[in-house]
Amino acid sequence: EEKKMNIVPSLILLVFAGIGATLIYRKYRKYQESGERLDDKELYSLGVQVFILVVLALLMLSSFTTVEIGYGAIVVDPILQQVRGPFLGEAWWFRTPWTRVVRIYYATLSTEMWTDVVENRTIMGEYPSVKVLSKDGLKIEVDILIRYTLIPEKLIELYRKYPDLRYEDKAISSVVREDIRDVVSNYTTLEVIEKRESLSDEMTTTILSSLTDDDTLMGALADIQIDLRNIELPQAFMDAVTRKQGAEQKKLQAEHERATLLIQADATAREAIRIAEGDAESALIRANATLEALRMISQAIDPTVYYSLQQLEAIAPNIEYLILTTGEEGVPILLTP
Missing domain, CATH: 1.20.5 (Single alpha-helices involved in coiled-coils or other helix-helix interfaces)
Structure with a gap:
């Protein structure tokens, strides 16, 4: 289908060129067969006809309009003071030559606000990172990425508000910066570290609400996604x-x-x-x-004997044998200390 659309202008030009060539050839054959020569008046008439055909061909070519996938085309008519559309791609149609076509990309868009230093070179997205002050007065840089799409039915209203289509510069980026400043100003620098998740959630909710409710954007933004890339302290x-x-x-x-x-x-x-x-x-x-x-x-035995043995052992610990006699008959007793 794309190839067919691209070949249509060539076919139109070929048709008009063929018609013009046919008229000139028939005129030429007529005078050749009759042996007559074209006078100045007839040459002038033939030239006018060819000129008209060329002009018509150019007008037809300029009236032929295409729009690619992901784009919405708005036709602006300055004579009738009308804005028609949007015509969503991929499509083609004929328009009046004096109208103007404005193409607006409505598929996934992004607003990048970040700054990085790579090999001593500073690089950034579409916009630099957002510089804000914390509650205790320290400077913080926030890198953020906003993704969104435009609602096709809202393209004409958005165009009326921003004829130059600079809605990203004039609305989205300024709203995001203002919301980030408002949110971060409620946190101390230490809280930015300790409560990063809470800060991110609050920032996302605030920005989403502001972009959705902004009067100048006419509710044209949809599928808004907010990515807090980095917080530089x-x-x-x-x-x-x-x-x-x-x-x-x-x-x-x-x-x-x-x-x-x-x-x-x-x-x-x-x-x-x-x-x-x-x-x-x-x-x-x-x-x-x-x-x-x-x-x-x-x-x-007699306790006194035992005590005597204990004393002897203390006095002479190396004694191996001791013989005592006890009782009336004096029976000897062999003792080993």
């Missing part, structure tokens, strides 16, 4: 935040080490208590055993 502030985070990290590390030492000290103390309790229990067991042994010895 002052370098001095970021350095201060980095230092603060480093100090907090060191503080947390020190607290962790202190807690570890306390846990280790507590474990050591508990172990010492456990050992002491074990030693005390062992001593108690030994004391009870000694007491029981004394009781048994006192029942078997």
Whole structure:
């Protein structure tokens, strides 16, 4: 279909050229067969006819209009003071030669407001990033991207408001900048970092409402999407935040080490208590055993003999054997200390 549309102007020109050539040829054959020569009047008449045919062909070509996919064409008639359309692409039609066609792209459009530095070169979108002041007076740069489409039925109204079609410069970009300034001014610089998601949601809601309700845009915007690309904070502030985070990290590390030492000290103390309790229990067991042994010895022999043995062992610990006599008959007893 596109090829057919592109060949139509050539076909029209070919038809008119063929008609003109046919008339000239028939005139020429007529005079050739009769042997007569064309006088000046007849040559003038033939020239006028050819001129008229050429003019008509040019008018037909200028009246033939096409519009591509994604565009809406508006026909402006200055004589009748009318605006007709929109004619949505892909399409073609004939119009009166004195009318003017305004083509407006209505498919997906975007307004890019951002600034980047790449290899010491500053690059930007259609507009630079939005420079605003936070609640505490620090300068912040916001990069944002707005995507939208135009409602075809609203193209004529939009054209009447913006005949130069500079609605993006005069309305969209200014509305976005104003809304960003209003929203960011309610946040401190630290809150911009901590509440970025909340800030983004509020910014999106505010811009969406403003673009939808703007009187000059005539409600022509649809499918509005807002992408908060980046928030650039002052370098001095970021350095201060980095230092603060480093100090907090060191503080947390020190607290962790202190807690570890306390846990280790507590474990050591508990172990010492456990050992002491074990030693005390062992001593108690030994004391009870000694007491029981004394009781048994006192029942078997004279206690004074046992005490004497204990004293001898203390005086001469290397004695291996000891012979004692006890009782009336003096029966000898072999003792091993």
